[in-house]
Amino acid sequence: MIDVEIKITDNEFLRQFESVINEDLVIVEYSQQERKVFLTKLKMPDVLKEGGYLEPFLESLLSYIQEGTHKVVPTNPEIAKYMRKHRRKYKDLLPVGMNI
Numbered sequence: 001m002i003d004v005e006i007k008i009t010d011n012e013f014l015r016q017f018e019s020v021i022n023e024d025l026v027i028v029e030y031s032q033q034e035r036k037v038f039l040t041k042l043k044m045p046d047v048l049k050e051g052g053y054l055e056p057f058l059e060s061l062l063s064y065i066q067e068g069t070h071k072v073v074p075t076n077p078e079i080a081k082y083m084r085k086h087r088r089k090y091k092d093l094l095p096v097g098m099n100i
Helices: 046-050 054-066 077-085 087-093
Strands: 009-011 016-021 024-033 036-043 071-074
Touching: 016 054, 024 046, 036 077, 046 054, 054 077, 054 087, 071 077, 071 087, 077 087
Parallel strands: 036 071
Antiparallel strands: 009 016, 016 024, 024 036
């Protein structure tokens, strides 16, 4: 895994989390409902995915969300797969009774 610091910003107007990695914009679209953040769409250039940036980006994103009070509902398959792979680390981020 690549060791790089990734800064996440919340573009509330567009309802998406954003990050710039190697001059490319990475976006996770979301919707909010009752203290839950539904992560609906991930847009990351293939060159970044192939370069190994997906996991560090998702780790930074989930850490960013963890700092708040919201729970995460990963409706995007890639995000759900990552959270499933790291169940123990992110189990507290899931709403009560939800398994992925």
